Amino acid sequence: MFRRMALDFDVGKALKLVRERIQNATQKRSKSLPQIEPRLVAVTKTKPVSMVLEAYNLGQRYFGENYVNELYEKSTSEKILDQCPDIRWHFIGHLQKSNVKKLLKVPNLHMIETLDNEKLAQMLNSSWEKMQKDVRLKIMVQINTSAEESKHGCEPSQSTHLVSYVQEHCPSLDFVGLMTIGAFDRDPALGTNPDFLTMRKCRDEVCQALGLKIEEVELSMGMSNDFESAIEEGSTNVRIGSTIFGARSFQKDSSSSNSEQSSISDKEQTKFKDAAASEHLLKTSLQSNS
Numbered sequence: 001m002f003r004r005m006a007l008d009f010d011v012g013k014a015l016k017l018v019r020e021r022i023q024n025a026t027q028k029r030s031k032s033l034p035q036i037e038p039r040l041v042a043v044t045k046t047k048p049v050s051m052v053l054e055a056y057n058l059g060q061r062y063f064g065e066n067y068v069n070e071l072y073e074k075s076t077s078e079k080i081l082d083q084c085p086d087i088r089w090h091f092i093g094h095l096q097k098s099n100v101k102k103l104l105k106v107p108n109l110h111m112i113e114t115l116d117n118e119k120l121a122q123m124l125n126s127s128w129e130k131m132q133k134d135v136r137l138k139i140m141v142q143i144n145t146s147a148e149e150s151k152h153g154c155e156p157s158q159s160t161h162l163v164s165y166v167q168e169h170c171p172s173l174d175f176v177g178l179m180t181i182g183a184f185d186r187d188p189a190l191g192t193n194p195d196f197l198t199m200r201k202c203r204d205e206v207c208q209a210l211g212l213k214i215e216e217v218e219l220s221m222g223m224s225n226d227f228e229s230a231i232e233e234g235s236t237n238v239r240i241g242s243t244i245f246g247a248r249s250f251q252k253d254s255s256s257s258n259s260e261q262s263s264i265s266d267k268e269q270t271k272f273k274d275a276a277a278s279e280h281l282l283k284t285s286l287q288s289n290s
């Protein structure tokens with residue numbers, strides 16, 4: 001019992017701290033950028049329903065998941081349906097066409113952040129249309145700003161094309177903004193992450209080509225390791241997991257470990273394995289101490 005408690009992560013404290021850090025970073029943002037309060041998406045992948053409930057009870061409303069099966073299971077669990085009527089799910093993983101139908105059945109699906117090709121746009125559009133909802137489906141276009149092959153997303157040079165495709169051919173989709181994962185393990189001492197600058201450039205191009213205002217196009221960028229700098233560079237949507245819920249151990253339960261692919265690169269998976277390994281070490285040392 002004691003051991004378990006010693007390892008338990010204080011979600012309340014972590015969430016409060018993250019919110020404060022978000023506010024401070026928002027104040028440091030250049031005045032030339034749209035002063036939009038960033039939305040905090042709490043990323044619960046690999047974490048249990050109990051942690052979703054805990055954060056929800058502390059006022060958190062936006063939650064992110066990157067596996068369709070895991071999202072479907074959590075969002076349809078009795079406890080979430082009962083106790084979280086106001087929850088808003090963001091899908092932030094790589095989406096395969098075979099999973100679209102299941103994803104769209106997720107109750108309280110708020111946004112899909114990872115649209116990256118026309119075929120997928122077509123499919124989301126027609127599937128959503130058939131469901132006859134009274135709102136359009138919010139989507140973001142994912143951009144592969146770091147040009148790493150392991151990452152999904154359309155090329156920055158293709159972003160205007162894809163956004164205009166959505167605007168012209170997908171009346172059931174509501175284009176909200178652009179999303180990137182960005183390079184991992186970038187040394188902040190090297191200055192601003194070029195991925196964030198690429199995102200701003202993409203947004204400028206999209207806005208100019210399609211006659212949109214930059215206030216109308218959100219930027220989803222920034223995770224645990226870089227969300228403050230992302231906000232200073234104009235992020236309006238940060239996706240934060242491990243800083244709120246603790247390090248992930250990368251062993252996923254069998255129900256959600258099938259053929260789906262994560263949007264996270266192998267390199268980051270290694271990082272997570274390292275985190276899991278150090279968690280294991282900690283556990284072992286706590287055990288040998290008792």
Ligand SMILES: *Cc1c(COP(=O)(O)O)cnc(C)c1O
Pocket residue numbers: 043045066092093181223224225239240241242243263264
């Ligand atoms: C897991 C994940 C996150 C959150 O990562 P942390 O480093 O734990 O904050 C954000 N975005 C995407 C797309 C993810 O898959």
